[in-house]
Amino acid sequence: MEKIIEIKNLRKCYGNNEVLTDIDMSVEKGEVVTIIGSSGSGKSTLLRCINLLETPTSGQILFKGDNVLDQHYDLPKYRTHLGMVFQQFNLFYNHDVLANCTVGQIKVLKRSPEEAEKVAKENLAKVGMEAFIHAKPKQLSGGQKQRVAIARALCMEPDCLLFDEPTSALDPEMVGEVLDIMKSLAESGLTMIVVTHEMDFARDVSDRVVFMDQGVIAEEGTPEHIFNHPTKERTKEFLKRVLA
Amino acid sequence: MTKQLTKWTFTALLLTLFCTLFPSLTHAANQEEFRIGMEAAYAPFNWTQQTDENGAVQIQGSKEYAGGYDVEIAKIIAKKLNKKLVIIKTEWDGLAPALTSGKIDAIIAGMSPTPERQKTIDFTDVYYKSHLVILTKKGGDYAEATSLADFKHAKITAQLNTFHYSVIDQIPEVAKETPMDNFSAMRVALESGVIDGYVTEKPEALTAEKANSHFKMVEFAKNKGFKTSPDDTAIAIGVKKGSPLRQEINQILGTISDDTQDQIMTTTIDRQPEENKKEIWVLKILKENGGMFLRGAGMTLLLSLVGTVVGTMIGMGIGVFRTLPTPTTAFKKALNKLLNGFFTVYIEIFRSTPMIVQAMVIYYGSAQAFGIDINRTVAALVIVSINTGAYMTEIVRGGIFAVEKGQFEAAEALGMTHRQTMTSVIIPQVVRNILPATGNEFVINIKDTSVLNVIAVSELFFQAKTVAGSNFRFFDTFFVVCVIYFVMTFTVTQLLRRLEKKMDGPDNYIPYGNQMQVQKPEASAKKEG
Ligand SMILES: Nc1ncnc2c1ncn2[C@@H]1O[C@H](COP(=O)(O)OP(=O)(O)O)[C@@H](O)[C@H]1O
Ligand SMILES: [Mg+2]
DSSP states (O other): EEEEEEEEEEEEEEEEEEEEEEEEEEETOEEEEEEEEETTSSHHHHHHHTSSSSSOSSEEEETEEEEEEEEEHHHHHHHEEEEEEETTTTOOOSSSSHHHHHHHHHTTTTOOHHHHHHHHHHHHHHHHGGGGGEEEEEEOOOOHHHHHHHHHHHOTSSEEEESSSTTSSHHHHHHHHHHHHHEEEEEEEEOEEEEOSSHHHHHOOEEEEEETTTEEEEEEOOOOOIIISSHHHHHHHHHHHHOO | HHHHHHHHHHHHHHHHHHHHHHHHHHTTTTTTEEEEEOOBBBTBBEEEEOOOOOOEEBBBTTTTTSSSSHHHHHHHHHHHHHEEEEEEEOHHHHHHHHHHTTSSSSSSSSOOOOHHHHHHHHHHHHEEEEEEEEEETTSSSSTTTSSSSGGOOOEEOBTSSSHHHGGGGGTOOOOOOOOOOSHHHHHHHHHHHSSSOOOOOOOHOHHHHHTTTTTEEEEEOOSSSSSOHHHHHHEEEEEEETHHHHHHHHHHHHHHHHHHHHHHHHHHHHSSSSOOOOOHHHHHHHHHHHHHHHHHHHHHHEEEEEEEHHHHHHHOOOOOTTSSOOOHHHHHHHHHHHHHHHHHHHHHHHHHSHHHHHHHHHHHHHHHHHHOOOHHHHHHHHHHHHHHHHHHHHHHHHHHHOOOOOHHHHHTTOOHHHHIIIIIIIIHHHHHHHHHHHHHHHHHHHHHHGGGGGGGGGOOHHHHHHHHHHOOOHHHHHHHHHHHHHHHHHHHHHHHHHHHHHHOSSSSSSOOOHHHHHHHHHHHHHHHH
């Protein structure tokens, strides 16, 4: 299988505070990897290091074999290959739903407005938001916002989508609609890295589960392995707490 | 749609800017001109009127005319010099700087050749000699005074920077008030009872008495009045130090006898604009000066609009510059630092000094130091713009700060460059964030551009001062102007509120699907089927 992302010896420090230590991890094409762990364990930092919203202190990140930390690597281009869905949605407030989905295509991918609009409408249909193309973000519910944010990321036709706790800011009744979309995306073969507290999603949808604790990957494996036969004490404790 | 609109407004603004700039280009120094400066608000020596009646001369860059004793004398001199007379209306305190900086050739403004003034400018021979009187209120405590001693405890003032003010000390136990800027202000003060009288010269007092029936001139007998040096009560023409004009003018003045002078003075006092009591004052003021007020209001709006728009652009430019990621090369780093330092100095200086002072420094300073003669309107536009820019920079900084960090991150995550992030995501939100503060700045500008009257820009307040200076109805005139200011600021505030509402849009959204059911029944039918 082709490796899309390969992380080697990644370290990240904020001042003297080392929040990620010796992370080694790789993601293959079509794989769905979920990252779980208690809050403050470094999950977001890892995700943000992958698309370089944070600059790693040391280590390597290879995208399809090329080191993205190389000085001459085309960073904006790299980011178009990775979509990002945020906990707080981060829809552009000054644009309506359609423009949120077209602005990146037009500005970054240099698509024509007509083409961008066509792609946007297809992806908005995928997330069930085609009826809201002219709504402003503030007119939408949290679940609707997150669906638009997913469509916005999909419009860039990324090789891999990164999700940072996409349902944590939602009211309980809206969590389902977003998870359903993520599930269908996973089934369509999209490569995804998902930081989540939704253990059902991690168990049922992902191919591999990564458990992080205090800045290191404490244990990883299939959902079956992590949820049913964890080997590490820390993993067992964590699962006991969240599944209780 | 909105983009086109902004483009249009921008073009219109540029056009207006050019039109105001153009006259300055066409008014390049013409050898045949004899440019004289006067207040055109010091009757009977000089005043402003609306027509060329009685031989009044048009004021440069204005639709108004100047009349009075000084204008008559200036006409004689210009004729004998074989030059075209150009009258430039200038504030009293601006006269000497205007002369030394070469904006005018001579001051003919009822000015006395005092020793202090002679340090900076030269004076010709005397062209009128008057004596000092006190103007007081008819029927008031001091109306029947005959000697200086009778003004014991009276609140007396005089015009700033004149010898009128220093002679007040000759009145025993007088209550000397702070000096005032101009005669209009003193007449207002006198009429309203803030002062009991002001020291002035006989022609001015006669004029005031004639125009406003509440005033009474108190004259003193030979040795009961103020002791003055002949330099003070005499009135002469000011020219640049060492100017050959002095000789030429002296020769011409030699041909005008004392009798002719008196005769000219008598006729000019008679010709002064008079007040008519029967009409309703508001209507009268509007009828006579409506055009002036309208032009003044127009100028005020132009200054504050251009100032706010350009100032916002300056603020936006500096604000966005400061969000730039730190450059990598040493040269760019140094340049960045230099520019940042420059901006900081600019902001601090313009926020820490009054605009009225900035106006004086920029307008007269540029002429005196570099010999640049900027058109008044252009100077005013520049001053308001950079002054507003200094404030807007801070406002924009707050506006950028208020944009959520997630907006930057989401744009970056889509692969946008810094420039793309700023132009398509951040700046539009900053514009919305700063809109209320910008509107506030606009309203402040409408009011604060009134200080630009010091460089004689014909904005609303300047027009009002001129009107009041010739009709002597101070309360009435300024009341009308007060209403005009209020209408302008109130309208602008309301328009901005609407714009804000429109930009924000409604809080809920009717999904497109619902509209489709109404508009295209066959499409929705297909969907359901
Ligand atoms: N910008 C930052 N500056 C300093 N410390 C940070 C910053 N972002 C995160 N941290 C610290 O890094 C650690 C990991 O944070 P995070 O990756 O957000 O954890 P998680 O997403 O697993 O909850 C925390 O201790 C947090 O306080
Ligand atoms: Mg997190």
